[in-house]
Structures are given as C-alpha cells and as structure tokens.
Amino acid sequence: GAVVSQHPSRVICKSGTSVKIECRSLDFQATTMFWYRQFPKQSLMLMATSNEGSKATYEQGVEKDKFLINHASLTLSTLTVTSAHPEDSSFYICSARGATSGAFYEQYFGPGTRLTVT
C-alpha cells in the first residue's frame, strides 16, 4: 500500500513553454500533498504544501505564479511550471500524506519527474 505515482517521469521542454506534472495517490486518500525540488547532489527543497480543495501554501522564495499547484481531489495534485527556463531544470518530487495506517499519517514520495528545459 501507500503508493504515489507521478507522471511524466521525465520531460524535456523548450524554454518558454509550460509543463504539467501529475501526482496521484493510488491506494489512499491524500489529505495533503507536498511538492519538492531537488538539484543534483543537494537536499530536498520544499516548494509548496497543498490541501485538497484549498490554495497551496508556498515556501518563501517560490514564485506561486510560476509554479501553479492544483489539488483538485484527494488523489490528484498537479504542478505546472509556467514559462519554463533552463534554471528550472531539476528533479521535482511530490509527496502525499493521508491515513495509511490507522491514526498515523505517514508521508510517501512519488518517483519524481526529471525536467530538462532546453
């Protein structure tokens, strides 16, 4: 149990275009989803937290108009990178949290999406 999927796993896009990344919790309802970015050999950087049906909360320094997050249902959240630039190239990872084992709300990560902007 506790499977989180992401699509696509890898995407290459041209500078100036937009890219949408989907994150799904497959076997539990995710009350909260998190979006992280990770550059090579660096730690996870939390970008935003989203709760189903409400606006995402962005971390300081993350442009909410550039990184659009939608958490429309308890199993789906999307991250859209708008007007992508080469510096947006990174590994984007979503994480979902819900009641997977009784009262405990563990956080499970998706497999990640590697974005390359040319």
Next chain:
Amino acid sequence: QKEVEQNSGPLSVPEGAIASLNCTYSDRGSQSFFWYRQYSGKSPELIMFIYSNGDKEDGRFTAQLNKASQYVSLLIRDSQPSDSATYLCAVNRQRTNAGKSTFGDGTTLTVKP
C-alpha cells in the same frame, strides 16, 4: 543552525557491519521522526518512523529516539552494498505528521563489499 542536522558523510562501512546514522534537531516541540532512504537519481523512500523515546526495530533497522537530547539515530545491522544510499532524517511538530516535515540534508552511506 539548521533545524535538522545530519553529518553529510560519506559514511563508509564494510559489508556486514553496523552503520550508525545520526540526526539532531533544534525544535523541542518535535513529535514525530522519520528516516528516508534515497538512492541516487530516485525519490526518497520511507523506511522508519518513531514517535516515542527509546528504540524501534524493523528487520535490520533500528531507530532510536532521545527527545531530551533532541537526537534520533538509525542503526542498520548486517549492512549490505544495497544499503548504499543517502539517508534523510525528517522531523515534524505534530504527533500525526500534520503540517510539514523538516528534512535534514542527508547522510551518504557507502557499504563496501
């Protein structure tokens, strides 16, 4: 001072040895503690969580928590080359992991055959 501190490593141990990974945190209000394993190029995978002081064992893994010392550790017994990865420590102020977890930068473990 970072909220969650881990030695970056690399920590190198021979196959079959015990690997000890340490994590300290600054927020005394932290209630839940997590260890994740991240292989190179992959996303983190939850391997252990602990909420109460003391030890929690799961197979070859043992998590140890000492809230008074604000210290949490992960022991890996009978280390295998497949355990070579970066281990991330995460803490959360909520008992049920509500809100956001704060992650350390990770410790890179290498298990040599």
